[in-house]
Amino acid sequence: MAMIYPRLAYEDPAAAVDWLVRVFGFRESTRKDNLVWLALGDGLVMICGTGFGLRSPRQLGGVSHRINVYVDDVDAHYQRAKAGGAEVCRDLETMPWNERRYEAFDCDGHWWHFAQRL
Numbered sequence: 001m002a003m004i005y006p007r008l009a010y011e012d013p014a015a016a017v018d019w020l021v022r023v024f025g026f027r028e029s030t031r032k033d034n035l036v037w038l039a040l041g042d043g044l045v046m047i048c049g050t051g052f053g054l055r056s057p058r059q060l061g062g063v064s065h066r067i068n069v070y071v072d073d074v075d076a077h078y079q080r081a082k083a084g085g086a087e088v089c090r091d092l093e094t095m096p097w098n099e100r101r102y103e104a105f106d107c108d109g110h111w112w113h114f115a116q117r118l
Contacts, residue, residue, distance in 0.1 A: 005037075005045055006046070008048070008067075009051075010049065010056050011050055013034065013047050016047055016106070022084055023086050023106070024040070024077075024106070024112070025071075026039065026045070029044060034048060035047070035048050036048075043069060056108040056110075057109030058109045062109075063109060065111070066111045066113050067111065067113065068115070069115070070116065070117065072116065073116065074100050074102065074115060075092065075116075081114075086104040088103070088104045089105060089111070090102055090104075090113075101113060101114060101116070102114055
């Protein structure tokens with residue numbers, strides 16, 4: 001079985017884990033040393049501090065990637081993210097290819113694209 005998951009650097013990884021759980025609905029899967037794996041459905045993301053060649057978007061002055069995530073109920077996810085303080089950069093919309101989506105930045109400026117297949 002092959003699986004790909006991103007490793008994202010945050011200036012304050014403990015605060016980022018709390019934020020991602022509270023605002024985007026992740027759950028902690030595994031914790032080892034200074035690394036935390038967060039799960040959302042079948043997907044994983046590894047959270048770490050900056051250093052060893054990794055920087056947060058805030059340190060870089062912009063993003064170099066967008067993280068695409070499919071969820072079961074994108075409308076509910078959007079409401080949760082907005083209520084939690086996520087910076088929405090693309091409002092919820094239905095696309096002609098039968099997908100409903102929105103985009104938001106997290107607490108360190110990582111760009112997230114949440115969608116639901118209709």
